[in-house]
Amino acid sequence: MTETNTKSGGSSLSKALTILKEVCCTNTPLRFADLVERSELPKATTHRILSTLTEEGLVRLDDHSQLYHPGYGLLELAHKAWSTLDIRDIAADQMRELWKETGETIHLAVLDRGDVIYIDKLESQKSLRLFSAVGKKGPVYCTGVGKALAAFLPEAQLQEIIATQSFIKHTETTLNSEEKLREDLIRIRKSGISLDLQEHEEGIQCAASTIFNYRNEPIAALSITAPAFRVDEDRFLHFQQRIKEACAEISSRMGAQPLTENQD
Incomplete structure (x- = not known):
């Protein structure tokens, strides 16, 4: 030509x-x-x-x-176009930005019936051994990514998932009942931020948020995970803000409409 x-x-x-x-x-x-x-x-x-x-x-x-x-x-x-999109590709640059900025572990996860499954992970630049691995499953009720996804499910689907949870108490802060979990999900819906305050692994905490598709359905969750000893209150609050911003950007790329404040 x-x-x-x-x-x-x-x-x-x-x-x-x-x-x-x-x-x-x-x-x-x-x-x-x-x-x-x-x-x-x-x-x-x-x-x-x-x-x-x-x-x-x-x-x-x-x-x-x-x-x-x-x-x-x-x-x-x-x-x-939507059917061929891979959320890992859409989220890749935001994950890398968070990883470079924080130096901590970044997770991307999706629901798999009653569990979450980690589909991508950027390892911390510092020494840190975690439960998570790409392809590994984790419980919904006591992980940041799990609760971030559960918070925005339709009630019927949420009830099905809750029915599959063991509510085993992994640590002193694990939410070990449906009532406690639902209380936390209400807070997550209002704030757009899900926290794992050493609920799944002792000494490990994370800030997570939800990624939505063009139907405003929760399709994935992203988190920043770090050991509690090296994350003070101000830094953890910064993690929460950044993870929410990153998920909002990815959701926008997926065609989602911004959620209203204090949604429940």
Whole structure:
């Protein structure tokens, strides 16, 4: 392809995207004349682009009103895109930023029926031996990532998961009853932050938060994990803020809408 053709192709693509964005992002459907005016493109160019977008199913024209709407082909493309996304890839840069900033262990986990399973992990730059490993499972009721995911589940699904929990008391601070767990889940829903205060492993604490998909469903959780002896109150509060920010950024990439404050 020559340089001229490359520029022409790029220019054509840019024009088509301009038209498509106008159709999809407007609050009210637009007529042909509106699109010509908004895009500042010649009528012939606008007509050619709209014809192509309509043929591809990305735009549809209401014959009665002569208004342009987003096409159903966009839904098919979106479905295929979402189905091939790997949360590990989407979260990778945020995990690395947290790891570089804190020097502590960063976990990414998802639900697997009544457990959480760690699907990615960046090891602490300092000496630290933890229960977790990629592919290993952990209990929901006493891990930061587990509670972060459970907090935003529909009640029916949450009840199923709670029914599978052993509520074994691993440490003095383990939440060893459904009542205590539910109290903590209410706090997590309000704050957006899940804490493991040495509940699963003695001397180990973590701050976790939830990653949501485009349906605002909890699909994963991210955490910063560190030994309690080297994390004072101010540093732990910083961890909580940063993990919440990181999860919000990843959720945004997944198409999630921001949660309202004090959601319960």
